[in-house]
Amino acid sequence: MMMDQKLATLSANTVRILSAEAIQKAKSGHPGMPMGCADFAFTLWYKYMRHNPKNPKWLGRDRFILSAGHGSMLQYSLLHLFDYGLPMDELKQFRQWGSKTPGHPEYDHTAGCDVTTGPLGSGFASGVGMAIANKYFTAHTGLDKTDLVDNKIFIISGDGCMMEGTTSEAGSLAGHLKLDNIICFYDDNSITIEGSTDLAFSEEVGARFTAYGWRVIHVEDANDIAQCDAALAEAVESDGRPTLIVGRTKIGFGAPNKAGKASAHGEPLGDDELAATKKNLGMPEEDFVVLPEVKKFCAERVESLTAAAAEWDKKFQSFLEANPESAKTVSSMMNREVPENLLEELLKVAPVDKAVATRASGGTILQRASELVPALVGGAADLAPSTKTDIKNADSFAPENYGGRNLHFGVRELAMGMAGNGMALYETIIPYTSTFFVFSDYMKPAMRLAAIQGLHEIYVFTHDSFYVGEDGPTHEPVEQIAMLRTIPGFTVIRPAEANEVAHAWAAALNADGPVAILLTRQNLEPFAPEMAKNVDLAKGAYVLSDDEDFDMILMATGSEVNLALEVAKEVRAGGTKVRVVSMPSQELFLKQSAEYQEEILPSDCLARVSIEAASTFGWHRFTGTYGLTIGLDHFGASAPFSVLAEKFGFTVDGVLDKMREHFMGGGCGCDDDCDDEKDCGDDCGCEK
Secondary structure (H helix, E strand, O other), X not given: OOOOHHHHHHHHHHHHHHHHHHHHHHOOOOOHHHHHHHHHHHHHHHHHOOOOOOOOOOOOOOEEXXXXXXXXXXXXXXXXXXXXXXXXXXXXXXXXXOOOOOOOOOOOOOOOOOOOOOOOOHHHHHHHHHHHHXXXXXXXXXXXXXXXXXXXXXXXXXXXXXXXXXXXXXXXXXXXXXXXXXXXXEEEOOEEOOEEHHHOOOOOHHHHHHHHOOEEEEEOOOOOHHXXXXXHXXXXXXXXXXXXXXXXXXXXXXXXXXXXXXXHOOOOOOHHHHHHHHHHXXXXXXXXXXXXXXXXXXXXXHHHHHHHHHHHHHHHHHXXXXXXXXXXXXXXXXXXXXXXXXXXXXXXXXXXXXXXXXXXXXXHHHHHHHHHOOOEEEEEOOOHHHHOOOOOOOOEOEOOEOOOOEEEOOOOHHHHHHHHHHHXXXXXXXXXXXXXXXXXXXXXHHHHHHHHHOOOOEEEEEOOOHHHHHHOHHHOOOOHHHHHHOOOOOEEEOOOOHHHHHHHHHHHHOOXXXXXXXXXXXXXXXXXXXXXXXXXXXXXXXXXXXXXXXXXXXXXXXXXXXXXXXXHHHHHHOOOOEEEXXXXXXXXXXXXXHHHHHHHOOOOOOOEEEEOOOOOOOOHHHHOOOOEEEOOOOOOOOOOHHHHHHHOOOOHHHHHHHHHHHHHOOOOOOOOOOOOHHHHOOOOOOOO
């Protein structure tokens, strides 16, 4: 299609001014990047990107990712011009409470924003996940034989994105997988917050991406719409590789005194400079004005985009009618369907005939889950044989087979996490990613973004405690479980044995946000059949073993539940009545009613003990002031796991010793010398 370059330039200048005005009004923001990238971005949205402003979630749309999310006003200005339901009043409320124009783009908050960005490089890496999801979805539905869902993933990245390690990891993976549906524009303006990129960044980015296996297109002046147009025309014609467009821009383009300077990056232009910019670009002096010719130019394009989408819808419907099996798969994946009897089916395959590691039972249960949930796709960071997360009898996802169900992320945990986010954001996949639990440290930024966006994805973390043994403290997670539990909207499940693992997978597949399943390397005894009937993992905590009129509560997670049951036997033998509570998920338990929480942990029982082979951080909310938290508030060591269990006190005798010291040696919190009701108090948990 032809594009009137004079009107396109006027429209790009409108984007510049709207962006600068909104930032000036907010007295906060980043005007330089929107002003520098306006020519490329407008050309992309007007001429090359397939989208439907009347249906922002349209399946046939290309995806747009502003990886340099600080330049959010660029996207908001485009959403306004292309009639995405973002009125001028919202631009005027940039960065204000309750607005649809927050400081960085947010998924599911502003129509037309396909991903939450801000942390630099995260958008780029999420885009790689979207590209993977697109390839997988079309391969599994037969749509790869059509041009209906050949979505492009358009990304705008800046110097900061290119410095961040996640971009390197994800770029390497994308090149290896030959994801030719990615087109990334690198805003090469040589400016960051501190000043010139010469301060810390001198590499040839294009050469790096060439080495990754990308096609690289150079634009000498990306503030020239004709040059942007030519580059995009070349980029959208695939040569079998992802494409990086290296575009030289001037940050703050159009601002007579700040263009090309660091001062344009992260602060408003100032009233005088904004007025001078309007004059320099020949734009109206009034604030927040879109000229009639720009409105008409964009409205006509919106009309043609809407018509093209309607024609696409007809072709898509015809495809579904002509291919009923494909139609069934399309529906299942788009709805991310999970069968109602999922838990029942998973329990059938849970290996409960002997002691097995929960990573092993997890692997067995995953096989059945993959048969029942077509949208379930994933892999590991070069650890699938150890985490047991390969789907058996399934191919590997590769350039020659995008229908492969097993993803190989390589030793790239951060990129894997971000790609998992992108896969979930494509909204046809429930992704799972896997590594050793200690390496969740490398994935924290991705998991936080998953929680912010409420993404349905599953993390399988194995080797979940000091029981890793000989590998030593670098590989033995201690504080990681507390880290995950502090993420709002994130669910952590640490199952005790195979029955609970089946329940964990069922809960994760039915969740409405991110879930981590923590699994052991060492073997764990399955619950006896009668005890297994008590499992109610969906409620987070439940009574596993109980005495009437109990005097003490033992609560535990994962591998320590069996230990708690053994301790309970000894305590009962001494004449004390005990309740044993399995608490595989604090988050799920805290979502239950106050009545249920009181039923499981009655407030009149003060003698409470928690046992978990990890940091005790956070357990006091359940043990109370007088309770005992048994955990690991120091790093591990290198030795056989049985030796570590003894040294760290995770044996029956070790736990009993700590309980005696705490409850009988003054550790309850009362005065050691108290010997009467007056000193001790009615609510003290000690035996005095």
